[in-house]
Amino acid sequence: MDNGVTAGTLAERPLFFCGIGGSGMLPLAQIAQGFGLPVAGSDRSRDQGRTPDKFAWMEANGFTLFPQDGSGVTSPDQVLIASAAIEDSVPEVARARELGCKRLSRAELLAQMFNAADFSVAVGGTSGKSTVTGMIAWILHEAGYDPTVMNGAVMKNFVSSTNPFASAQIGSRDLFVSEVDESDGSIALYRPTIGVLLNVSLDHKSIEELRVLFGSYIAKAGTAVINLDSPEAAYLVPRAAAKVTFGLKTRTADITVEPDSIDQSELGVRAAVIDNRKREVFPLILPMPGLHNLSNALAAIAAASAAGIGIGHAAYALRSFQGLARRFDVIGTTPSGITVIDDFGHNPEKCAATLRTLKATPGRVIAFFQPHGYGPLRQMGEELAATFARELGPDDITILCDPVYFGGTVDRSVGSERIVALIKVRGGQAEHIADRDACADRIVALAQGGDRIVVMGARDDTLTEFARSILVRLA
Secondary structure (H helix, E strand, O other): OOOOOOHHHHOOOOEEEEOOOOOOHHHHHHHHHHOOOOEEEEOHHHHOOOOHHHHHHHHHOOOEEEOOOOOOOOOOOOEEEOOOOOOOOOHHHHHHHHHOOEEEOHHHHHHHHHHOOOEEEEEEOOOOHHHHHHHHHHHHHHOOOOEEEEOOOOEHHHOOOOOOOOOEEOOEEEEEEEEOOOOOOHHHHOOOOEEEEOOOOOOOOOHHHHHHHHHHHHHHOOEEEEEOOOHHHHHOHHHOOOEEEEOOOOOOOOEEEOHHHOEEOOOOEEEEEEEOOOOEEEEEEEOOOOHHHHHHHHHHHHHHHHOOOOHHHHHHHHHHOOOEOOOOEEEEEOOOOOEEEEEOOOOHHHHHHHHHHHHOOOOOEEEEEEOOOHHHHHHHHHHHHHHHHHHOOOOOEEEEOOOOOOOOOOOOOOOHHHHHHHHHHOOOOEEEOOOHHHHHHHHHHHOOOOOEEEEEEOOOOOHHHHHHHHHHHHO
């Protein structure tokens, strides 16, 4: 299939999204439609009857949906938007190849729209991208700007009755904010006015590969915003043409905090933000718990500063930041004091941040974890096991079901039972229960007043429903 599509020719072609309901595809489809492009698509989840409300909303809002059987790909004028990793056996891919359709990956389409903007802010790093993207978007909005925003999670501040799936915000074509992904190497496609680098740690690629990708990303940014608390990110500072640095622990960073000012609670964090460049101090009241979110706030404030927005204005805007769906998202608390939390944690760093936030306040933790694939489980299994064993105490327990699997030819020889065994070897409490519904039965049986139950995992929209179902049973 030919993928030689330029920004100039794109507007003339209808787009067909394979997997249109996915967390990365849906916001991109929303933006493409908002920019006036004809959009259609298919999704295996729709065919399987999963998340029907989402697909009903899409159809009601002008997205033409087809079964994932190739029937929606009918013309060589169409451009197929599909993950670079999608198998050739998928009917849409096979049909598009037969017709000679152009093909773009999700990242290639996003990069075309992003790079066409007059002013762009990219957010990269292993962890925290979605939260910081949402924070920057909200700061810009509160400052009177109208950004177009591409995010991987629903931004609660932008949710409305007309857009309940606000992982995208359609605004000006000339002000674009987006998280950018290193896992498939596509971060190399972006040329941001401001490029934020949150952290660099093991996820989908080796540290050596990440140094190359993030180093090039920093070098191409007009201004780089870099976290000095991350050793690997700090190592890349010399690659930046211009920079604003931040750090929660690194007191010499441009943007930091007064350590004695940090006040944590279950509801959020307060701190005094210091601008070392001007020797100024500003109060920050962040309605999100966890030191990792305080670091995320510093990243957003630093990015806003690079864009010319005052630190005081940026910090004040974050007082009304409502957070993102599935980012330490409290589903509810029962009368007996059992709290259920829905969280996107799926790699060692994300899981560690969530577990540390939970352990900063009293109460037992029941951590349910659904691995987001067999491949990632092999890649980072030992680090994940070490994370759960290290961050949780002797009274806490980790429960794993089998990894996400929606079909295909992936090697399934290494599963969740290996992680459970490794957690136990390191002294932690863990159980492997293959079936997710059976995991819910076990969690409900274990739960006691004061417990915090956290549902963790990625690439599965039904995890939120799973968390809600546990709360309903407990309540």
